[in-house]
Amino acid sequence: MRFAKIKDNDIANGLGVTMSFWTQGCPHHCKGCFNGETWDFNGGQEFTQEDLQYIIDNINKNNIDRDLSILGGEPLCPQNVEGVFNLCKEFKKHYPNKMIYLWSGYTLENFDESQKKVLKYIDVLIDGKFEENNRNLSLMLRGSSNQRVIDVKKTLLSNKIVFYELG
Numbered sequence: 001m002r003f004a005k006i007k008d009n010d011i012a013n014g015l016g017v018t019m020s021f022w023t024q025g026c027p028h029h030c031k032g033c034f035n036g037e038t039w040d041f042n043g044g045q046e047f048t049q050e051d052l053q054y055i056i057d058n059i060n061k062n063n064i065d066r067d068l069s070i071l072g073g074e075p076l077c078p079q080n081v082e083g084v085f086n087l088c089k090e091f092k093k094h095y096p097n098k099m100i101y102l103w104s105g106y107t108l109e110n111f112d113e114s115q116k117k118v119l120k121y122i123d124v125l126i127d128g129k130f131e132e133n134n135r136n137l138s139l140m141l142r143g144s145s146n147q148r149v150i151d152v153k154k155t156l157l158s159n160k161i162v163f164y165e166l167g
Helices: 049-058 081-094 113-118 152-158
Strands: 002-010 018-023 067-071 100-104 124-127 148-151
Touching: 002 049, 018 049, 018 081, 049 081, 067 081, 081 100, 081 113, 148 152
Parallel strands: 018 067, 067 100, 100 124
Antiparallel strands: 002 018, 124 148
């Protein structure tokens, strides 16, 4: 898996302060995407064990309680999904009570088996491609009104889509 950047203190992607991790590479190429620099699968850098350890070691840096946000690019495309799965699994092993937010252009109903494996570890899924004609910057955690903010734990328990309650 390749990644574009890690941002230690992010207040735009998640509720409260998060550490944000941007995967590199995206097959969707949504018109109006604010992260076009993450589309190229050859860009960014290879995600290493040292990068993973950086996230684990610095999630609480300076006594700031952060959650983890995973964006892209496309975290759940074939080139990234296994690396994202391993990141989420390792993160939750160390921090089972911290939230993981994940943004994907794929929709939950169309996830393949490798994408579904990640659901065990994430708390909030924002799914659906960004649609420029549905752009709405007043929405929390999403850029267009077609995107959904899904409570993954409740969805898995009830076996139907449950939206995350945004306070």
